[in-house]
Amino acid sequence: MKRNINKKSKVVKKFIVETPKKSTEQNCDINNDATCCIIFPNPEIVKNKVSNSSSVMIRKTLRQNNEKYLVDAMEKWFEQARDRGEIITGRMIQDKALFFHGKINGTSSFKASSSWLYNFKKRCGIQYLQKKEYNSSEGTKYFSNILKEKISSENLSLENIYNADETGINWKVPDFCTSSIETSEIKFSGHDDDVSNRVTALFASNSTGNHKIPLLIIGEAKMSNCLKDLITKKTKHNRLNFLTSINVTYAGQKNARMSKEIFKLWYEFVFIPSALNHRTASGTSGKILLIIDNAPCHSDIDELNAVHSQCEVINLPHNVPSVIQPMEQDLMTTVVKIYKRNLLLLMFKAKLKNVDQFWNTFTLKECFTFLASSWETLNSSILRKAWVLFLDNYCDTSDVITVKPNTTVFFNNLIDELSSFPDDICDKLIARLSPGADCSIRKLQKDKVIIVKWFKIRDDFGWDPLTDEKIINLTLDNKRKDELLDDPLRIDGEFQENIPLTPTENYESEMTFNETWKNELEDVKDDDEDQVTSTEALNSLRRVKKWILSCEKSSKKHQRFVDELEKLITQYC
DSSP states (O other): OHHHHHHHHHHHHHHHTTOOHHHHHHHTTOOOHHHHHHHTTOHHHHHHHHHHHHHHHHHHHHHHHHHHHHHHHHHHHHHHHHHTTOOOOHHHHHHHHHHHHHHHTOSOSOOOOHHHHHHHHHHTTOOOOSSSOOOOHHHHHHHHHHHHHHHHHTTOOGGGEEEEEEEEEEOSOOOOOOSSHHHHHTSOOSSOOOGGGEEEEEEEEETTSSOBOOEEEEESSSSOGGGGGGOOEEOGGGOOEEEGGGTEEEEEOTTSSOOHHHHHHHIIIIIHHHHHHHHHHHTOOSOEEEEEOOOTTSOOHHHHHTTOTTEEEEEOOTTSOGGGSGGGTTHHHHHHHHHHHHHHHHHHHHTOSSHHHHHTTOOHHHHHHHHHHHHHHSOHHHHHHTTHHHHTTOBOSSOBOOOOTTHHHHHHHHHHHHTOOOHHHHHHHHHHHSOGGGOOHHHHHHHHHHHHHHHHSOOBOSSOOOOHHHHHHHHHHHHHHHHHHHOTTEETTEEOOOOOOOHHHHHHHHHHHHHHHHHHHHHHHHOSSSOOOHHHHHHHHHHHHHHHHHOTTOOHHHHHHHHHHHHHHHTTO
16 A cells, blocks of 8 residues: 555656656556546645655654563563563563553553563563463574574584573571571571672583583672682782682672673683683684573673674573573582582581581681582583583584483482482581570471571572663663664754765765774884784774763764774774
8 A cells, every 4th residue: 555655656746747647657657547547636635645654654663663662671671580580470561561661651552451461472482470480492492493503504613602600609508596496487588688698600611511611709808818818810900810729710799799890801801711722622613602691790792792703692582581591400500509518518527516616617718619619510411411402412523412311310310419408417417506405396397497498499690680760771771872873963852954965075084084094003003012903992992882872962973983993993803
């Protein structure tokens, strides 16, 4: 219909400017006299229809744009709630959509109807709600196919494909030997609010299980006194501290959780050097690939991919839950349980009279040593099995991952054996630390419940979720950037006069730009005293580009200038 109206509009336009009717018929391929009678006597009708059609398209585009920003905000909210294992109902999604829409798009006739909910669930790959089972078999299969196609088309080696994920760890046993039963009942709530008792650990390994990246552990203190003698190297501003003797990298953060800054530093100074060294040692070649989820604590993909040309980072698709990652396939939880099991055994062997006495001798130094040792306990077969959801039985001429019929049973048995709860040791430990009148059956049972919960429940996910206010601000920022791109002459709500360049002026300015910057880059290249590499220049320029996009007074002219400069620098990389 739209095509027919546009065609008629073209005919009317030619007719109005006094083009001969016969000529118009020939140029517009109109031979039917009846059609001509319909068009030519009523040109105003066609003009009105074209005008109305344009108005409808504008309203439709505006509605689609508003819905786009709403969906972006909803995806951020849903993804982090899903990945943190929170229970979400359909009504919760609809209420949150109405709330976000009011903040982002203002009042309108939008209603989070059941059909809208259905489309949103389909978009995010939601199959189940209210069960903490946001299963997305289709999304998982989709990403698996993408990954295998990428491996095949880019000739990637399985030795050079990695996954990384973080988790929070409550590294101290909660106080269970209290003076009363009532107190012991409320001592454990699943999460310890005391930041000093919590650390975050980042785990990463390759798909063959032959290479584990040294643990990154984040604690509350910038640097604990008990760790100072272990430091062998630091990054700028002491954000990363390398504890080579125990194969751990430490970073301090007030909330003891992952942040974008720490993640990028880890990627640049820990992951890339370690992965490149392994690529050389294994005799493989090609690009190194790192797969991460969409947690808000991870740095921007473009920013990470600008660090090294031989390393690429990709996100899981938005409709794929983070729980299907290899590191989430009982690898991180197993390491944490091994650590806690060894900690309980150490407490029992210490034969101390109270828990406080034990914590005077067990510091972060011992904690990190135990965690690193637990990470090393996982062998290559366990790590390789965790990649089955991603790679299935994928193999090529150089790498093979096979899944034998009984592998799953063997894998689960091995995991259970490594991370089993030390029942007898726990009973004896509680009995020893609760002597006399406190050693009642009910009291012992309550204390054991506290320890079992601490042992089995995942303490934390290692990152803070975005608040609703933060999601709204991020969405509004993106909306403002898009409006600036669509209307480059809009500055602080006002339109500026557009003075287009003539073809000659445009050509001359472009030539002057290229010649000037090529000469500048050549001068820098010849300067040995303070030389800036092309990669460094490109990374800095991309940060400037990001700032320009966020600047309210930027225009397409500024962006074109930076784009041209980026293309030029890329030639030297």
